[in-house]
Amino acid sequence: MAGGVASGGSSSAETYKEARNFLLLPAWAVLVIFVLAPVMMMFVYSFLTKEFRGGVIWEFSFAAYDQFFCDRGLFGDEPCSFEWTYIGIFWRSIWQAGLATFFALLIGFPTAYFIATRPPHLRAIWVFLITIPYWVNLLIRTVSMKFLIRDTGPLNEFLLWVGIIESPLGIAYTNTAVQLGLFYSYLPFMVLPIYAAVERYNFALSEAAADLYASKWTTLRLVLLPAVKPGVIAGCILVFVPSLGSFLAPDLLGGARNFMIGSLIDEQFRGSAGNWPFGAAASMILLSMVLLLLMIFARQQSKAEGRG
């Protein structure tokens, strides 16, 4: 009898395992087809030889990485000295994306807090309002932004008319314009995760802090922010990562001097000047950097947790 019960137990555990594996199949399929396969393809392509009209020749080569990191002079026959051009573009991209993330946080956090503290039946409406502009295609929104901020656009004309400024601000085709475009493109990705975190926040904690003589600012810094940190981190990642790879905003709002990684990679796969292996290599380097950043971050996070 006892044996029967035991075998029954183990067989049901096996059935459970089989069912679980079967049900996980779609998730695995999505991961393999949409994440693993493209990354592997890019990885392979980055080590191939370029074909002049786009595409690749199946011949192993370090040329793409060499081009990225090494300056070999005008004729390409000198020994490798470090190439700063692409690193510079990367650095500028990180800086731009970082600033866009910072501004999105600055505006997004109070917005999310505001929505989360409305009566429950109004919250959904506010969230809906936030997402309305995003029903319009990103390209159209970015072009509209360009029209808004150009020297003869409504923003400058309004400010001139009111008399706040005497000559147009000249934001178009600057870093500021790019940051503004990135900020605008990805703001909801900051607001929504923070909103979700603040909505789950136990506001009794803020009351407890006030009860224990904490000012509003101290409460924010020592109690609210630590409690909603996962939401803030998620929001920052969701804004920073696509900003870093973005090419629409830099192309349309920034002009030639405000080239970002996204545009660099985009250019390699479009038009006749294309260099697929180089584009793939740049993508791989970008991916590694983002992963590295996230890993360092996760590491510190778990260290901070472990301290308690």
Add this chain to the structure above:
Amino acid sequence: MPLNKDATAAIDVRNAVKRYGDFTALKTISLSIRDNEFFTLLGPSGCGKTTLLRMIAGFEDVTEGAIFLFGKEIENLPPNKRPINTVFQNYALFPHMTVTDNVAFGVQRLGKSRQEALRRAGEMLELVQLSQFAERKPAQLSGGQQQRVALARALAPSPKVLLLDEPLSALDLKLRQAMRFELKEIQRETGITFIFVTHDQEEALTMSDRIAVMSSGEVQQLGEAREIYEKPRNMFVADFIGETNLLEVFVDKIVEGRAMCHLGGGHALTCDAVEGVGEGAKVHMSIRPERLVLSETEAPENSLRGTVHDNIFVGTDIQSVIDLDDGPRMLVRTSNSDRGKKHLFERGATAYVTMEGGAARLLVD
């Protein structure tokens, strides 16, 4: 109101009203809580006791009237400027901080050095016997331990008044009983005025110096635990605090502080007269089950005949259910001892229910 009384009142609530739009949560409350007192606000949920507590803490503003802390009006002080701390119902411990940091939080906000705050936190954790858990996070503690951390955290800044919002309601029975004594002990040791909110009448009776019984936004009765239990003023208090028997009586005459009454069937009863109940009134009389005695023969006064419907064993006592010949069903509690058992009767037997002297109480309204 004499001035010297004001000076010793830790909290003085004067004609405080709280309205939310059309809804009146508190209707003109006035009460004075003495320094060093263990004061309890007791009432069912929705009676306004928590609202009053939150008004004292500063989380709700006062619609009308005023609240004074040691003679000083505190209406315009935000919660973080009031020398009052709160033990919250679900503790509201800061989840990302250690127990020590939780307890040190308030002390540090008062401008004390980190070292001073940690020393004070250590003292407080010793007081609540949690020193060995100082470095843990709240989530790693049991409910009872979290409750003590909340207490230590609220006591650490040495508040003038400590507010406790149903702090024991989330604990299991044994722990709750142990914590009652501990809380009372800590209150005596620290000499801090405690204002305790609860819906549990037993909790209120065992711990409090004085109790304000509240219902529907009003104070129904304010007094010492014994007074509230033995001399309830009205139906609500008599019914809410402990178990009681209610008899509808007619007051015939009041002579020298004694009220001569009769039941609907004509049976005469006598008890102390109370303020607010005059001759000719039709009111309720409350008698606690443990103040009733069963006997075979009729006693000279306040004795009613009935039939034993059932005897229910409740551990310390035996509860007899008696159907009166001349009235409703009554509960009689007899102690489960050899002495008590002499007064028990079989089911179906006829017995007399006699009220002990001074046990019956007339209720206003």
